[in-house]
Amino acid sequence: LSSPRRLLVTGGAGFIGANFVRYWCDRYQCDRIVVLDALTYAGNLQNLAGLEGKNNFRFVRGNICDRALIDNLLVTENIDTIAHFAAESHVDRSIVEPNTFIQTNLVGTFTLLEAFRQYLENVKVTNRALFLHISTDEVYGSLNQSEPAFTETTAYNPSSPYSASKAGSDHLVKSYYRTYNLPVIVTNCSNNYGAFQFPEKLIPLICINILLGKNLPIYGDGQNIRDWLYVEDHCTALDAVINRGKIGETYNIGGNNQVRNLDLVNILCNLMDELAPNLPVSPSHNLITFVKDRLGHDRRYAINTKKIYNHLGWTPITSLEEGLRLTVAWYLHHADWWRSLLSK
Numbered sequence: 294l295s296s297p298r299r300l301l302v303t304g305g306a307g308f309i310g311a312n313f314v315r316y317w318c319d320r321y322q323c324d325r326i327v328v329l330d331a332l333t334y335a336g337n338l339q340n341l342a343g344l345e346g347k348n349n350f351r352f353v354r355g356n357i358c359d360r361a362l363i364d365n366l367l368v369t370e371n372i373d374t375i376a377h378f379a380a381e382s383h384v385d386r387s388i389v390e391p392n393t394f395i396q397t398n399l400v401g402t403f404t405l406l407e408a409f410r411q412y413l414e415n416v417k418v419t420n421r422a423l424f425l426h427i428s429t430d431e432v433y434g435s436l437n438q439s440e441p442a443f444t445e446t447t448a449y450n451p452s453s454p455y456s457a458s459k460a461g462s463d464h465l466v467k468s469y470y471r472t473y474n475l476p477v478i479v480t481n482c483s484n485n486y487g488a489f490q491f492p493e494k495l496i497p498l499i500c501i502n503i504l505l506g507k508n509l510p511i512y513g514d515g516q517n518i519r520d521w522l523y524v525e526d527h528c529t530a531l532d533a534v535i536n537r538g539k540i541g542e543t544y545n546i547g548g549n550n551q552v553r554n555l556d557l558v559n560i561l562c563n564l565m566d567e568l569a570p571n572l573p574v575s576p577s578h579n580l581i582t583f584v585k586d587r588l589g590h591d592r593r594y595a596i597n598t599k600k601i602y603n604h605l606g607w608t609p610i611t612s613l614e615e616g617l618r619l620t621v622a623w624y625l626h627h628a629d630w631w632r633s634l635l636s637k
């Protein structure tokens with residue numbers, strides 16, 4: 294029987310990180326969870342509300358580029374698992390201002406890897422040690438309609454400064470396995486959606502704009518295809534990987550839900566029309582507005598999830614209809630949460 298795990302969760306005050314921390318604290322109540330987060334515009338302590346008092350949880354505000362802080366946390370908290378979520382994550386921001394993407398996604402990941410490598414040389418941890426890098430399917434680039442979905446061996450071909458910085462950090466992580474035998478796993482996941490997602494991302498943006506009666510901007514012709522994964526299913530996938538994933542491997546994680554952006558927005562409009570009383574503009578699809586396409590906009594992403602299913606038995610369980618319904622209801626009932634973020 295293994296002893297309680299001791300996790301350092303970077304970026305735990307962001308969207309996926311906070312969902313993961315909530316999931317883990319609930320499911321593994323004996324484990325220690327230390328969240329390290331710089332609280333950038335995307336980080337929000339409200340996402341972790343209710344956890345502060347719990348004695349297995351600690352929040353530390355700090356930057357993943359701060360080596361001395363990380364060295365200190367690893368030793369004093371006797372960390373065995375790093376779940377590395379912290380990143381600059383918004384493609385549009387990376388096009389306008391790529392600097393912080395290079396700093397956080399590349400230099401930050403490198404700093405964590407170096408710190409963990411030297412720590413493991415000096416400290417014996419009780420559980421199996423693991424550096425889990427949470428990455429994106431965007432590292433693989435764009436697919437056309439007929440190309441097969443991304444597998445773990447698809448060549449990297451990133452299009453944006455965001456995806457290039459994530460691709461670079463994936464390579465760094467894998468090089469630490471090959472060069473130093475650092476116990477790493479990389480996961481490449483498709484688009485997540487669910488509670489606590491920052492309002493700039495497509496699904497929350499559409500939900501909030503419908504509630505405010507504002508235009509629903511759609512890039513280009515709206516025919517770009519994304520695979521959508523409900524964030525709670527992502528958490529169960531990461532659970533499987535942390536507990537049973539093979540060191541040195543990469544796992545693709547997806548929702549098996551390929552949808553055109555325009556179709557997705559129409560589903561959201563229908564759900565809001567059904568669930569929200571007294572919308573400012575009804576029916577909501579009257580708000581749809583096509584805007585100039587994003588530079589370097591990838592046409593299609595699709596994930597082949599056979600490996601994680603065959604090796605770890607993981608599969609997503611939330612249908613798109615069900616997940617979107619839960620998400621629309623969440624934004625409808627958490628106006629205080631998103632209103633406070635609109636100026637950021």
Ligand code: NAD
Nearest residue numbers: 304306307308309331332333335336356357379380484485
């Ligand atoms: P997010 O932008 O919501 O959260 C990022 C968090 O990292 C924030 O809390 C922020 O304060 C923190 N952070 C940023 N820079 C930091 C720094 N230098 N030091 C410490 N903390 C810092 O992002 P998200 O959507 O939750 O994504 C989490 C991870 O998952 C990212 O690595 C992202 O690349 C990856 N990912 C996201 C998606 C998605 O659909 N959202 C899909 C696949 C992979």
